Amino acid sequence: MLKLLALCLLTSLMYVQIAEAGIRYYKWEVKYEYKSPDCYKKLAITINGRTPGPTILAQKGDTVIVEVKNSLMLENLAIHWHGIRQIGSPWGDGTEGVTQCPIFPGDSFKYEFKVDN
Known part of the structure; x- marks a missing residue:
């Protein structure tokens, strides 16, 4: 009976660890908007209307997917x-011209990486 209980406990702990890792999907649009961070309206680059951009919530083992659309009119974009x-995804490091081609105006790019620590 004790062995069965230990096996059930071990199996449930393994299930909890596996169940915790998940996919965190985000969809971002980068564009110009007028903002007033210091009470003076000025043009800012925003992500989903926010500046600074949104926070990514993830934990070790999660896969993070961020689909980024560049809605800037004249500027290339990369998210660093x-x-x-970026183990296994060095092309998505966001260092434009070094490890990643830029996202041109009107284009989208999907970043995907696993959170290791």
Whole structure:
């Protein structure tokens, strides 16, 4: 009976660890908008209407997918992920012209990486 209980407990713990890792999907549109961060209206680059941009909530083992649409009129775009190691996805590091081609105005790019730490 004790062995059966231990096996059930071990199986449930393994299930909890597997169930915790998931896919975190975000869809961002980068565009110009007028904002007043210091009470003076000025043109700003926003993500989904916000500046600074949204926070990504994820934990170790999650896969993060961010689909970015560049709605800027004249500027190329790349999102650089500070502190995120791009193991298995170095082309999505966001260093434009070094590890990633830019996202041209009107185009989209899907970043996908696994959170390791």
